Amino acid sequence: MAEEVKLLKTWSSLFGLRIVWALKLKGIQFDSIDEDLANKSPLLLQYNPVYKKVPVLVHNGKSISESLVILEYIDETWRQNPLLCQDPYEKAMARFWAKFGDDKVLSSIWSVFIKQGKEQEEALEVAMENLKLLEENLKGKKFFGGEKIGFLDLALGWLANLICVLEELSDIKIIDKERFPLLLGWMQEFSQAPIINESWPPHDKLLTKFQIIRENQLKLAAAQPT
The missing domain is CATH 1.20.1050.10 (Glutathione S-transferase Yfyf (Class Pi); Chain A, domain 2)
Incomplete structure (x- = not known):
């Protein structure tokens, strides 16, 4: 069964770019969805009801917010090309x-x-x-x-x-x-x-x-x- 990986971000987001890079370095296929923060989509409000901001990673229906948290999640979920050392x-x-x-x-x-x-x-x-x-x-x-x-x-x-x-x-x-x-x-x-x-x-x-x-x-x- 194919994994569902979506990334909600904006075209210019410094924090969203981190996630794009991490997924690419890991070789993970993902759907990129650019949000208009002046007119937030129902999808964004559904997946990040607390902060209502990007980036949001959606992995098999589960959402993760905050870019540094997402980076760690990616590193722990897909072990190839580790981002953090083990020490x-x-x-x-x-x-x-x-x-x-x-x-x-x-x-x-x-x-x-x-x-x-x-x-x-x-x-x-x-x-x-x-x-x-x-x-x-x-x-x-x-x-x-x-x-x-x-x-x-x-x-x-x-x-x-x-x-x-x-x-x-x-x-x-x-x-x-x-x-x-x-x-x-x-x-x-x-x-x-x-x-x-x-x-x-x-x-x-x-x-x-x-x-x-x-x-x-x-x-x-x-x-x-x-």
């Missing part, structure tokens, strides 16, 4: 840094993108400190997981694409060869891997989307009383 400490560290990426790195870089003036300078300092910690993690390694793409690489994979978009729109260089040679090298190596490279959303479309988001955020900030 308990290394596994715990990969989970720790993945959460750090979501909670600290992404939010600090996003702050640089949607702020201006002194607030932007302060946000950039925080972002640089967070990126330094990731740079340290890459010492002596090709990927965060070692010699091949693993769980943490997928969790931080958004850096290899979104950073370029945000740098282009804000005219601020965040990751360069002088400050972050290892991180820049990893971004290039990761993004050029065939399974990763073929899954990126269209660059021009991303630029347009994030330009609109940035303009709206800056207008909101300007309208706030000082």
